[in-house]
Amino acid sequence: MNKEQVDASSETVKTNFIHQEIDKDLAENKNGGAVLTRFPPEPNGYLHIGHAKSICLNFSLGQQFGGACNLRFDDTNPVKEDVEYVDSIKEDVQWLGFDWPGEAKFASDYFDQLYAWAVALIRNGKAYVDDQSAETIASQKGTPTTPGTESPFRNRSVEENIDLFERMKNGEFKAGEKVLRAKIDMTSPNMHMRDPLMYRIIHSDHHRTGDKWCVYPMYDFAHGQEDFIEGITHSICTLEFEVHRPLYDWFLTQIIEADASLKDRVRPRQIEFARLNLNYTVMSKRKLLELVEKNIVSGWDDPRMPTVSGLRRRGYTPESIRTFADKVGVARRDGVIDVALLESCIREDLNKKAARVNAVVDPIKLIITNYPEGQEEYVDIINNPEDESMGSRKLPFSREVYIERDDFMEDAPKKFFRLTVGKELRLKAAYAITCTGLKKDENGNIEELYATYDPETKSGATTVDRKIKGVIHWVSAAHAVDAEVRVYDRLYNHEAPAAQKDADHLDFINKDSLKTITAKVEPSLTEAKPLDQFQFQRVGYFCVDKDSTSDKLIFNRTVALKDGWAKKK
């Protein structure tokens, strides 16, 4: 199969530089042709759309190359981590449509091995216990432009180091009293090679290992070895870890050197890519947490949050997020993606799937004066013009209906296809009506509209065949059900809220990012279940909120429909 055919048959097959690097490794028969990736979150927060990109990348790489992708929790810092996050992360990954081989893995599963390797490094004179304070160690580090200086404890004997490290493990010292450091090069131009910390003392219960450990490995001494233990071939991470790569490789080299039996094992390779940035939002855990803690949003799953749980509650589908991740691409240059792309992905998906319903979001009553009082009838209406198999339903029609306030205009320009006095238009799936007048209150606000209908124009009836340009949606007033509709907009009114020098991201909060209104919806919606998705005809895509009940319907607006008319205005 050549590349053209692949592209034509499957939109998801798209090349990127990581793909190409793996191809090269395969061509060189590295690792015996194995490909195994991993998604390694720290269980200290909720996943967001940026993680989703990484998840899609790692898992689909695993799938495409006939391997798999491990889910591994990087739980090396008990003071920040919690099982609550483990559960939400698992749920989000599965919801996105991915699964990992066997049980989820944990860095804490490897603490014994990591400890043994640390001891091996000490034996080989590659690590030492430092008694200095964090401040002192930091000051000896130097700066990116000036070399560091060596610790006075750097040349302790192997025996002393081993004894000290063991006593650290046994809890004989207080937190901060001692650390284990790699002995590399305090003058290295790469700060991470200036005798980085391997272990620190933490007297705090770990969510999985309890109080077994008093020492915990740092990221750099853990991550590469975790990959190595699991047989990961390609360790894909974001750009900021690029400077860690020499250290990643150095630790692996030391470990293999210390134990010849490890020489033939799969050796992981770290590859970095640019993290996802989206405009009109923020992506850092810290800022997202701030939004939650300051009650700017209702929680991690607030539909305005870029979290996976927020997007889910907003009505985004896993498919739409996967196509988004695919379209965004993978590269080494950092950029900012337009949310419009995300929105187009969910529209594309929901256009095919969502049943159309009639819901009037900003209602105004229209009375059809020549329709008999007390009469009602049921008209047929198609559920989804994009999918005939979704069938049709009956919709009640009567003398008084609600229509959208902005579907009427008193002094309408000629290009206005909707309702205006004297003009005929169609109530979708029902009759053609002609507006005959209106009633205003003392402030000049329109209270009611009046119209006459033409019984000959009933939808489906072939008797009348005149061209009627305008078609609007409506709901029978007598049958309408009230529903709370939460109209969401972007959370920030600045496209780069986190990138301003003299302003905080909170300065750019969009005060109108949530408008709660009461809509009149068709009665069939009382059957809707949480997370069900609909297109409110001509308005947008909406999903039933998790707190919705048949007595109190709540809908979240996922995304508005494209509005060509709004642009013209």
Next chain:
RNA sequence: UGUCCCAUGGUGUAAUUGGCAACACGUCUGUUUUUGGUACAGAAGAGUUUAGGUUCGAAACCUAAUGGGACAACCA
């Protein structure tokens, strides 16, 4: 006064690895439409940051400049 990474339409990614720049989103036009949606047809918009070099030929390779980014947590 450092090391490393990056630079392609408005945005994001491509360019079969040296053969006169493509796709998606967005924008604009039209056609169809009982959704001003969808679908369809078409258009505008970059000559690839700059300057040198290598080459018959450079977005791609080399050098330098410029611009952007990363690195000095007992975080990951």
